[in-house]
Amino acid sequence: MSQEDWMWQMQNRITDLATLKNHITLSAEEESVFQAAQEQFSFSITPYYLSLLDPTNPTCPIRKQVLPRSSELVRAENEWEDPLAEQIHMPIKGVTHRYPDRAIWYISHICAVYCRFCTRKRKVSKPTETPNREEWREALEYFRNHTEIKEVILSGGDPLTLSDQHIDYLLGELSAIDHINHLRIHTRYPVTMPMRITDSLCGIFSKYFPLYIVTHFNHPKELTQEVKVAVTKLIQKGNVTLLNQSVLLKDVNDTVEILEELNYKLVRFGIKPYYLHQCDEVYGSSGFVVPIEDGIRLMYDIRGRMSGLTVPNYVKDLTGGGGKVLLGPNYLIEKKESSYLFKNFNGGEYEVTH
Ligand SMILES: *Cc1c(COP(=O)(O)O)cnc(C)c1O
Numbered sequence: 559m560s561q562e563d564w565m566w567q568m569q570n571r572i573t574d575l576a577t578l579k580n581h582i583t584l585s586a587e588e589e590s591v592f593q594a595a596q597e598q599f600s601f602s603i604t605p606y607y608l609s610l611l612d613p614t615n616p617t618c619p620i621r622k623q624v625l626p627r628s629s630e631l632v633r634a635e636n637e638w639e640d641p642l643a644e645q646i647h648m649p650i651k652g653v654t655h656r657y658p659d660r661a662i663w664y665i666s667h668i669c670a671v672y673c674r675f676c677t678r679k680r681k682v683s684k685p686t687e688t689p690n691r692e693e694w695r696e697a698l699e700y701f702r703n704h705t706e707i708k709e710v711i712l713s714g715g716d717p718l719t720l721s722d723q724h725i726d727y728l729l730g731e732l733s734a735i736d737h738i739n740h741l742r743i744h745t746r747y748p749v750t751m752p753m754r755i756t757d758s759l760c761g762i763f764s765k766y767f768p769l770y771i772v773t774h775f776n777h778p779k780e781l782t783q784e785v786k787v788a789v790t791k792l793i794q795k796g797n798v799t800l801l802n803q804s805v806l807l808k809d810v811n812d813t814v815e816i817l818e819e820l821n822y823k824l825v826r827f828g829i830k831p832y833y834l835h836q837c838d839e840v841y842g843s844s845g846f847v848v849p850i851e852d853g854i855r856l857m858y859d860i861r862g863r864m865s866g867l868t869v870p871n872y873v874k875d876l877t878g879g880g881g882k883v884l885l886g887p888n889y890l891i892e893k894k895e896s897s898y899l900f901k902n903f904n905g906g907e908y909e910v911t912h
């Protein structure tokens with residue numbers, strides 16, 4: 559097996575401090591918190607993603623996403639195990655059905671690389687949480703019986719951890735349900751292990767058009783030549799439509815320049831920026847949070863200078879399970895008798911009759 563093989567990447571993931579220290583120099587802070595942080599949420603990185611990380615500089619934006627820092631051991635008052643109350647909205651194990659027309663199905667709790675800000679770290683990385691065959695059967699039965707469901711989102715963990723054969727089976731069962739309009743997959747493997755995007759996987763995807771894949775790029779450094787090859791394959795062989803969600807992360811991507819470069823590059827690769835998420839209030843996340851008003855200001859600057867195609871929606875998933883809300887500068891200047899006066903994206907004004 560070669561480094562170009564995703565199974566090699568999985569088998570050669572770095573998961574402990576001693577091995578990691580053979581590859582990079584850790585700061586005193588990183589080293590001192592590593593063990594304690596790993597007890598709360600596993601550490602893992604693929605050799606590929608490690609190669610993007612600056613081996614000596616603790617401020618590297620790739621490093622910040624994957625190496626625990628001391629803030630991760632602090633539990634702030636507003637932080638939760640399950641900030642989006644996904645467990646409560648679970649009619650059956652492994653399925654969250656909060657919006658009537660779509661359901662999320664967590665089909666794997668394994669990821670090749672663990673992001674320290676993960677919303678689902680309460681269960682991600684714990685193999686016992688991965689659904690078994692009986693649970694697959696129950697979930698499929700649930701989707702068949704609930705005719706209001708138009709979309710099933712395969713998520714995790716990373717759903718592309720499953721074998722090609724299992725992915726083919728699940729997509730096949732889902733696409734055979736009449737009321738399902740289209741399917742969606744949320745995966746970070748195009749970012750952390752682009753070699754997972756093989757010809758045979760793309761051959762499977764091409765059978766299930768229209769299939770939407772939402773990736774998770776947070777920084778322009780992640781858009782490498784290897785990624786370009788994988789993404790091109792997904793589009794041309796898999797006939798997939800690609801979208802991206804990013805998380806707004808302090809000292810990773812919280813400047814206009816980085817967001818501009820990231821989103822232009824995504825569009826150049828053929829990926830439409832979909833969401834920019836406000837970081838969820840999960841325990842240990844305080845080091846990543848950008849205040850909402852700073853996020854709104856960033857979006858305001860971006861909207862004024864960038865093609866609309868490159869601009870994601872800035873959203874927050876409400877803590878406690880209220881769902882997503884759009885965050886934006888408050889464009890409303892004045893409510894008149896029969897119209898609204900809005901600021902437009904360039905600082906001008908326009909009027910809308912109501
Ligand atoms: C985010 C989310 C979805 C997907 O929402 P879209 O706006 O369609 O991307 C679906 N269900 C839950 C519970 C979610 O949190």
Ligand code: SF4
Nearest residue numbers: 669672673676715746
């Ligand atoms: S890829 Fe997604 S599910 Fe996996 S650790 Fe990162 S944020 Fe969590």
